[in-house]
Amino acid sequence: MDHPGFWAPAGPHTLFDLVAHADATIPEAFLSLGGRKMVAIRTLDEAGPDDVSFFDNRKYLAALKVTRAGAVFVSQASATQLPETSVPLVARDPYRAFARALELFFPDAGTPKVAPGTSPVDETAQIEDGVIIEPGAVIGAGASIGRGTRIAAGAVIGYRVAIGRDGFIGPGASITHALIGNRVIIHAGARVGQDGFGFAMGPGGHYKVRQVGRVIIQDDVEIGANSTIDRGALKDTIIGEGTKIDNLVQIAHNVVIGRHCVIAALTGISGSTVLEDYVAMGGQCGTVGHIRIGAGAQIGAQSGVSSSIPRGERWGGTPAKPMAAWAREVALLKRLAKRKAADNPGDTND
Template identity: 40%
Template sequence: MVSHPPPWTADELAQAAGAAVVGDPGRTFFDVAEPATAAPEHLTVLLDPRHRDAVAVTQAGVVVAAPGAEAVRPDATWVLHPDPVAVLWVLAEWLGLAPVRQGLHPTAQVDPAAEVHPTAWVGPFCYVGPGVRIHEGAQLMGHCVLYGDAEVGPESVLHAGVVVYPRVRVGRRVIVHAGAVLGGDGFRFIPHPERPVKVPQLGRVVIEDDVEIGANTCVDRAFLGETRIGAGTKIDNLVQVAHNVSIGRACLIAAQAGIAGSSRIGHRVWMGGQAGVPDHVTVGDDVRLAAQTGITGNVPPGKVMAGSPAVERALWLRIHAFLRELPRWLEKFRRWDRMWGE
């Protein structure tokens, strides 16, 4: 639901965000759009200086940017803020994308042994089990399930359909997107002639502050210790984090990446889409794994890896440059064979 319906004015947005207007303060806009597709009734944004050329020719009526960017197009109306993202958060609230509510929806079921702060919100058809603690300002959207003995920190948001198993702690300002599962059993079985024997997963999951977890991502509960996601780490959709994994601070992990059990990921590591980490390895701080990289062992800090099996990216580029030449060399060898072969 849109909390503040359009039209909006540049001045109204600037006042709400603590920004300044250069141009026509009364300039109205009704929606947002990319610079290339924006019309005069749209607002667009310049976050990356590399996109200045696109903004220079945009038809958008209002442009959000950092101070100094207005020289790109002096005839436009600019909303200037040292942190343009702060302006976008105001728009997100107006558009109903960052709702903040309080209380319990009539269809929510909250166990008497649970603790829900009065400023938190438990949405329609949610279930909050015994021993769960929901802190101030936390937001549980529709159909969330918290089994019991779990904690959701202040100002955290669990979107629709999130499932939180027991022995999970979610820190402050964490965002968990729809369909994610926190604390499911780790994949641990003992081989047996008749069938694999399941091993109980008795540990915990700890999600530190300011983490974001994408839709349908799974973070498994540890065997005995803990599975931990470090502060400020951002995880995309459809990522698998196995039992007893430790991920450091400020990491970026793209969609469909997988991290097998008991691996250690350092701080500020970037993993591209579908990158894979096997069990019981260590990936050092500041490592970069390109998309579809499959590492086979420990990776020292600072390395940039690519390929499967993974090698350093510079070598991987040379290998692929040579591979492109293989058909030409193969044809040469065939000609030589015809000329000199018996």
Template identity: 40%
Template sequence: MVKLKELAESLGLELHGNPDYEITGVQSLEQASSHDLSFITDSKKVESLVNSQAGALIVPPELAEKVPEKNLLLSENPSIAFIKAVEYIAKPYDYPVTGVSEKAFIEEGVIIEENVSIYPGAYIGRNSKIRRGVRIYPGVYVGENCEIGEDSILFPHVTLYRNTILGKRVILHSGAVIGADGFGYVFHQGVHYKFPQVGRVVIEDDVEIGANSCIDRATLGETRIGKGTKIDNLVQVGHNVQVGQGSILVAQVGIAGSSKIGNFVVLGGKAAVRDHIELGDGCQVAATAAISKSYPPGTKLLGIPAYPADEGLKILAATKMLPKMRKKLQKLEKRLNQLEEKE
């Protein structure tokens, strides 16, 4: 429970309304009740604002005069302000420090710093380093010579293969596998010979990786995920891939080995990137697109195979016209045959 005055001061927002009004939760605009905080970003949706039962709302400043009877917190960016409010009120990752469980298995040579929580059933391999404030949930496997940076969270059944490096504040959701062998084989005389995968994975600060996603170790050298990148559930990143800072990989994206993804690239759901290509900074790839060659920074791509968006949209428009064009061609062909018969 928090009073609006305290919340406004904490977030640095201007308050219109009752400073002593108590907020107990956060909720969507449609589902909020009388002591919930919600938000709205579109200044045109005044009707939704009026009809909401929320006890307080974060809104753009221009809406303050339109609903003077509401408790309002004014923000130029309500989405960001609401994110901070949720963190302040709900504290989604604020759990008590439990220390190292007697039922966790800790190998020799492991370094564990202060304020760490390691739950029952976790395994920590030899010579690994667990930095300050880390939380490791039941069923997590950490191989030998790994390092987990400060305040990182490994949810149940995460697997880190040997030599994996995690930066600070990394979040790995259940079932994520970091550092499994890359898919590398050489065909010779009827046999697929496995190329030994002896590299590692490096995950930089503030990366979040969703449930059941896999980041393969490098064949040689390293696979690297850049600072602040966010990876959804069920994503596959192949060996030696380099993903830059602040990129977004949506569910079921697949990136084949040795490709380079720049900074702040967005790959929509089920997008596929072939091996050994490069997408420059700021590229945006539509869902299900298949990228078969490199593209420069800022390119927008869609389709199978992928085309730059302006060209791809023309192709899609032309494709929709094919049934009509086919009928016209059939009619023209019929008339042409009739004319030829008369001759």
């Protein structure tokens, strides 16, 4: 989809400008390159020779070693892992340095653009014939809504949000920084496109990391009431075609969910987790971040997933493990409890 974007990027910026603002340094061997200009800030796997990136998680060491980024914020210990084509920008806290560099590239991202305008339906919004906008709904500047879509009472459609045809946005829902496909149903009170939970933590306080990605929701997705989907930090948060999401589900920044997944109520999916196609998650599940759940995997209710799951497997429990192993552990605990009760019939402290 051709879209003008939600942020006005600034730059380019020289490496000298970046390290001065981000409290980093350029090693002496690279000082002659300090005037080199960077045009954007991107992830390690997406960055090119004119982009700056960062590294602070060893799960991405392989990506660091082959990155094409022109420069990378790194710790002193990790600087030797960079390709010869990348300039190390050495920082005590590379993630905090990255957060500060974002301020230079996206100076207007500190305050999200929700729905600027002086009337409920901004005059710059593009509304196709057949759209129904109920009383109290707000349509922001530059938004576009396709034929046959209904925007229910009190919903807020933010700046430059694009919504396809034959969809439904429920009462009181808010949609910002998002591109939404056809026949998408978003129920009452859902929140889509707000800040991801990104902070560079430290003893002097937690430094907010600007979230400049988007939410992409493909065709035929359904999102339950009061669920929340955060926009990406640099990359997009993506919900794949045909996926069904229950009420009160939290999907964090940079999560990628494949096609035709089913996610039950009160589930929380942490940042940068990937669900491949046809994953099913029971109610009250939770995942850690930066893991991958393989295609067709099934996760039992109330499971805590702390590692990647191979495709097609069934896992349960906390920490989650293959279903057969979990069932054996539960059965063993039950037998031990019965044995203890039989050995101590008068014990009331169980």
